[in-house]
Amino acid sequence: EVQLVESGGGLVQPGRSLRLSCAASGFTFDDYAMHWVRQAPGKGLEWVSGISWNSGSTGYADSVKGRFTISRDNAKNSLYLQMNSLRAEDTALYYCAKGGFLYFDLWGRGTLVTVSS
């Protein structure tokens, strides 16, 4: 079955760090770019970060640039998001998404990150 399963979310204090993971299955992981997209409670979607198939290119939203780092391990069919210096406004459901050419054609169910003291 083609699927993405996120993990690693939880409650974290402001200023602390958290690492999200996304396990991919059912497709050739290293053929595709991968992304993180988040959705704050009751709000819309926000693209967070993306990485090319070979990790040669990465991109970040201005809101997370310098604090978040995206990476992947093609041998483990896994995508990661290292989140440092977390802020209350980073509270959201974080989705892992598979890249089509320049769109997102498969989404996980998300992992919830809550930043609060």
Next chain:
Amino acid sequence: QSALTQPASVSGSPGQSITISCTGTSSDVGGYNYVSWYQQHPGKAPKLMIYDVSKRPSGVSNRFSGSKSGNTASLTISGLQAEDEADYYCCSYAGSSTLDWVFGGGTKLTVL
């Protein structure tokens, strides 16, 4: 990276057609033919409905269509059905030398 502009809500009766607009700039919607649309039901993950402005993924009903003129893209749903009631988000590639995407604020579709 300013969000694309969508109407907060639209509504229509079963069988009718509705159109959701998505306005950006020449740096995103107007600059690339890489607009995509996503449907999200409450508590569910988004689902790709349209990509590359007007292409439908396999399995998506042909009642869904997309178009673009200048800096504004549009999603049209014809023959509205109750199950179409959901939130819809547009998204545009916005990167020139880097990976960069921008979403719209989302539109709540109500089927009356």
